[in-house]
Every structure is written in C-alpha cells, then in structure tokens.
Amino acid sequence: MNIQQLTRLSPESDFRWRWRIGVAVVVVAMASSVIAQATPPRRNPATVPQQGLADQINALAQQLNGVELADAGNIPAEIQRMVLDSLDAWMSRNAASTSPSPYPLDVRVRMQLESYFSKLHYPIFGQPATF
Secondary structure, eight states, X not given: OOHHHHHOOOHXXXXXXXXXXXXXXXXXXXXXXXXXXXXXXXXXXXXXXXXXHHHHHHHHHHTTTTOOGGGOTTHHHHHHHHHHHHHHHHHHHHTTOOSOOSSOHHHHHHHHHHHHTTTXXXXXXXXXXXX
16 A cells, blocks of 8 residues: 555545534534624623713803803803702712722712713814903
C-alpha cells in the first residue's frame, strides 16, 4: 500500500465524518440560540434615564435660547419642579434598595441627574456681554 491509498477515505467513512460535523454544527447552533434567549439583557437601573423626561427638559430649555434669566418667566421653575419630582420618586425607589451596585449612592444620583439633562448642549456660539 502506498501513502495515497492510506490517506484516502472510503466514501462511507467520508460520509460519516461529514454527518458528524454537520450534526455538531447544528447542536452548537441550537445550544447558542437557547442560551441567548434564556439570558435577559443586562441593564443597570441607575443609568437608564426616565423615558421622555430628558426630551421634556430639552423642549423647555430650547424656549430659553436668547432669553435673559430675568425674562424667563416660570420655565426654570417648571424644569426644577420636574427634575426634583422625578429625582424624589427615583430616590424613594432606589435609595433603600438592597441590590448590590458597583457605584455608591451619590454617584448613582449624579448619573441620574446627568441623564435628565443629557439632551442639553452648549450653544453653538456665544456673545459675551460687557458693561
């Protein structure tokens, strides 16, 4: 027997190897899909902003463009009321939670406040006022 005859597989054994590889691929694909469906996505509740509050604050703040603070009316008070009411509700839900968090409470509060004002940006340009 020469080398070519030894390394050449018979059609039956070639079919068996292909069948085993195909079955293994299908089993791995099914197992990974089951695992992916069984594990819920990980979310840190401290970093999930309240839906719509940042948009509401941004809409109110856009009304303040070019307006002096003395002429702003009740818009700053309304923004303050919305933020403090939401923060008070968030604190009552999360301050006494026993779930372990990688961040201390003051950092989580700061992250929550940043999420409220996340839609706000500095103006594109500014005009300094001098007197």
